Amino acid sequence: MFRYTDLDPRKKAFVFELDNVLYPAQDYFFQVYYLFAAFVGHTEQWDSKAMITTMVDAYHEQGEEAVFETVQKKYSLETRYQENFKRLLNTAHVPLKLLLYQQMLDLLQQIVVDRKQIFILTNGNPQQQLNKIKHIEWNGLENYLVCYFADEIKPKPEPDALHHILSVHNLQRRDLMMIGNHTNDELCAQAAGVDYANLYDFIR
Incomplete structure (x- = not known):
């Protein structure tokens, strides 16, 4: 070393x-996923915790680029949510500092x-x-x-x-x-x- x-x-x-x-890049992405799932969960009255799990699993198994498509298919998300997701990825004020x-x-x-x-x-x-x-x-x-x-x-x-x-x-x-x-x-x-x-x- x-x-x-x-x-x-x-x-x-x-x-x-x-x-x-x-x-570790996942420290940023996982906080964005939390914010997105909380927003969608509140809007649609869905279980945001289950959505976060889906997104994190997709990140680990397929990579960051596959996350939105995976969650969109599973939850039949409207296309308009993609813009919300992109905006969060680029500008989110994440709750915790990245170490x-x-x-x-x-x-x-x-x-x-x-x-x-x-x-x-x-x-x-x-x-x-x-x-x-x-x-x-x-x-x-x-x-x-x-x-x-x-x-x-x-x-x-x-x-x-x-x-x-x-x-x-x-x-x-x-x-x-x-x-x-x-x-x-x-x-x-x-x-x-x-x-x-x-x-x-x-x-x-």
Whole structure:
């Protein structure tokens, strides 16, 4: 398992994906499902707890993209609810703060103490990703983060957004390490010629 002291001290900056790298993405989605099920349950007078269970099971078994379709089929939801669901996914004020993985919190804090730069480069809907960032408990680290939404440039695995970071911040490829948890992240780092580490190099 890597610790910060195991990393190349010549690195000047670190680039992180957001979901399932800095925090568990399900912590956000499950709160959105709770809000959606509560809204539909109140409107239709249905059992919201059963609906939440359906949504969580679909998330685990088929992935986030399949959740609405699954619950729509099971409950014969009207199409109008899809817009409510999308709006919640992108803008919901979730009840509980999203907590960083402890090892990632420790790593980020050590990077800051060492006066290195931290970038978040995340795929996905920029509005939704920004909403997640706003709901994370950063423990004061938010002042040291620079965030980029890859979809506003070109989604990973394309390296364009990573090249943009290198250019804007006057960094060389050797200065940077990318930390992710998806093939898209690894392929992006390879295409840009940047060192890469997986989340599970730090978390066991």
